[in-house]
Amino acid sequence: MKILTNWLRTYVPNIPADDLQLADDLTLRGIAVEGVHHLGPNNGHLFEMDITTNRVDAMNHYGIAREAATIYNLPLLPLLPETASQPPASTPFPVRIEAPHLCGRFTAQVLRNITISPSTGSIADYFGLLAQKQISNAVDASNFVLLGMGHPTHAFDLDKLEGGIVVRLARQGEKLKLLDGIERILEADDLVVADEVKALGLAGVMGGWDSMITPQTKNILVEAAWFDQASIRRSARRHGLHTDASHRFERGADFNACPTANALVSQLILQSGGSLEGGLVDILIPEIAARTASRPPIQLSVLQVQRHLGTTLSPEGLTQEIVVQYLTALGCELTPLSSSKNDSAAALDAFNRDPQVGGAASALSSVSTIPEDLFSVQLPSWRLDLEREIDLIEEVARVYGYNRFANTLPTPGIVIAHPTSAAEAAVRTRLLALGFSESISSTFASQSDSDLFSTAGKGTIAMENPLSDEASLLRPSLVPGMVTMLAHNLNRDVKDVRLFEQGHIFTGDTNEVYESSQLSLGLTGASSSTTLHSAQDAPFFELKGVIESVISLFTLTGGSAALSFTLQAPDWLQPGRSATVLLNNTPIGGLGELTRAEAQRRKLRQPIYLAQLDLAVLYALPLRQVTAHDLSRFQAVERDFSFTFPDATQWHTIAAAIHALAIPELQRLAPVEIFRDAKGKAVAAGHYSLLLRAVFQSHERTLNEDELSHWQSQIIATLTHLGGSIRA
Known part of the structure; x- marks a missing residue:
């Protein structure tokens, strides 16, 4: 993302640092500036930013300006000056939302007698410095607001609309020609902005060809809306589109930004002439507002901020005033919860015994007063990534600057080893000694891989908001990732590969998810023949020996006879060249060669051998204790x-x-x-x-x-x- 420092400073005029120092200060606060380019006299600098996907609020000039205002404790100028509201029209422009679960808010403003012309002034200047394509004053106004405050908008040619606006799901097979000139066939779960007769645009992704602004346009309808993240992502992926609008909506747009964005676009268009017709039409779905802009407040304790973040380099440390200053500047509304100062010591003692958010509430209810440092925090509508008290604590640490905390070690006794850490370390050490390299694969899997490699009857977990169709499920098996990594090596002419992964798989359904530890093994390449096995069969028996070696680390009920193998194996393994691992006659894994059909489908250059072992069963067993004895001085x-x-x-x-x-x-x-x-x-x-x-x-x-x-x-x-x- 590109940010102009001159544009940025129009929102925070008195930043005391120069552009280079500003870049460093932003980077230290997690708003990474990866490149700084001088644009010549009086033009400032261009920042190349790397903004993480959870910070959609910072993917614009105003969002970065808010960060700068917070760092330097400066006022942030409003996007819109306070003006008298336009009286509503006698007959408001009709807007109907037929998919309220996917469109939580829709604003519309009618503009009359507009003159379509090239952009001038600051829009033309800033777009020139950003190498942003200029189209017309109406279209450029929408793009300017997107770059300025981050909320997507769209302008329709009002005279091309047949009736009012209808936000609905597409009809199966409905056709829509978009602004890129390509006609697309819509699916039944595509959300569209339509009129009473036809679809006008793919909601949150791209507008339609038939209602676009042209030099002949005289009347305009400006739209600013809020659309569901998952719906926009599905439609964008399905139709092979990734636009500036979809990029924002997919990550969570600001529910409350719609009226401001609409007003800004309208104001910019009217600079070339024309007039408003009536006031802003604003349709809002209360249920969506309740889970976005009007989320319940959360409690924050300054004591917990200080406890989590520890010692600072400055003597005063993180005071209550600093915490309130930072969070208020970021858009939070803090309300003190203290009722009186009586019995505060007892309240603090109860609070410290149960410091978690839920625990704090239960502890506070048992005493007559509330600690003086406890606040109710109303979260800003543009920060959907803030959900818990610890998120606010992280924001305080980020703005304060991680470089301003002292280097201290944890108090002895606080760090407790995980119950399975010793077993995990033993398995890892054994496999490394056997010549295997540790690997890590994605936690997500595609539907096709899950269908092939999952255990029958266990169920799979679909992601509510997947990154792509190839990562739409939580992995029900480690094997797909192992196959991918082996194929990656083979495709780069690495023919002898030995890999292992210790990880977790997820089964069940969205109501109840089961997580279990698993071990995945993969090998391919030459194995030495023996008197018992040919070179072709040796990889299978090598893999079998590795499994036996890993299981020998644990004390088995029934001794070594508890481990056995049967020829029955999962469907993804080649019959006759695979087996199931049994522990006391209970299956705990499988091993063998990947089926020839699957290997051919994946275009693998040579056979690969795979195994998956249920580590949760083994972790329930004690590790075998190795004992050493003095060497005997008597003859063997x-x-x-x-x-x-x-x-x-x-x-x-x-x-x-x-x-x-x-x-x-x-x-x-x-x-x-x-x-x-x-x-x-x-x-x-x-x-x-x-x-x-x-x-x-x-x-x-x-x-x-x-x-x-x-x-x-x-x-x-x-x-x-x-x-x-x-x-x-």
Whole structure:
């Protein structure tokens, strides 16, 4: 956004700082000036601003002027001088709102005998410095007010209207040619400004071709309205439009700005001749006003401002006078709530015991007086981002200047670790050690991704005000983000990728949202083949091993046998190359290769392997405590066992059976060699040869041969019972 300092100073004439200092002071208060350009003698500077999306009130010259007036404690000049109101017409211009939930306010002013001509004066001067296209005095007046005070307006050729104004939803398939010359087919939930016969414009986005101002225009209807944010965003995205008007409406326009904006536009147009006809028509929906401009006041305690913000560099600190000064300058109306000074100590004590906003109210109701520092704050209509006491505290800190606070550490004992922080750190450390890199994906997901990757029956959460169609839902799974990140790497010729993400997913509905911790794993690229697995299958078993390693961090009920896998898997995984993770026979995740159809649809250059694990289940378990012992000074003894087993006999079954023998001196058990014979000669088809090595060692004595023979016999009997045969 571009701001002219000369224009800015017309609203705050006596700013004591030069333009460069003003830029620094604004930036330190969160109104970032990213570039300052000198415009020549007497023209001041051009500020290139970076305004965050929640500060739509500052996306104009008057909003920045309000910030400057607050910083320097100067008066802010009104947008309109006080003038006598125009008497209403005998027959007011008819305006009807048929979609009151989407249009909360609509103002209309009739202008007669207008002369359409090029703009002159300050409009022409400022537009030239801003490189703003000039069209005509009527259209430029609307653009000037948008840049000046930030509220969109529109001018209709009154003689082209058939009847009064009707704000309604479009009819399915209705056609409307907009000012860009393109005819668009409207949907049933598009909001339009129409007359009694036809649509005149796409509300809050762009006006229509058939009612635009031309050199032949003589009579004008000036409109300034308030439209619902979500409705404007949907229509703008649907029709591929992003205008200055939609940019403001999507972020929350000022409900109370409509009459002022309309009057300013009318005043500017009338400078070239013409007259008003009747007074301003102002249709207002009380229910919309109640949740925007007339929101209930919130309580603010100066004690809480001081407690949250801490020590300042100046000795006087954040006094009550400073807090009131800043918030009043920003447009808040502060009313003291103190009733008397009796028993104030008891009231303060009760207040400090329960310092939150709701808690403050309950604490104050239990005593006969209210603390002297407590205020009721009526919020300004242009600051929809202010909702709670902490928001006001943040505003005080911002205007005061973060650089004016002392560098202090929190009081010992205040910071408490989250209950799952140790488990999260253990999982993160293990995965980093296994060669995975941590990643973070978007919290939002598209409808198509949610349909594919969400768990059946869990439900998805639609955003009330989504940023785009590709981010319309809270993510019900971490997998879509992981797929996107793997694809991003592959598209940039990074072929070997190992990623993990610890995050939260959201299920349920808009009435009740469930949030749970999940782990997502993704890998693609070359994996080394083994005697058991081909290079093609190795990534799956690598991923399976990573999951086993992560789960081994926790103390499982039932020991290692509690973990198992089944071939059934989610629909987004390739059948036969996927599995479900079971913990005590309860599914806690899935792993495998992304389906070939989905990989082809996403144009992935090579197979990718994914896993999602329910960390909430694991976090409910205690972390496994690792213990260390002194090394034994007695000799270790190794014994090898060569057996053949059916393919159905899995390693964890063998290991669990041997460990169940409870031989204290058995220090290590590991497969040394696994062999299959494709021809079925050395090892029968459907079987594999296993060379198993057991290591025995005592911390108290040297082992004798009788003990070793007894343990060896126990192991052989156990392996035989499992279906194994000693290999000659």
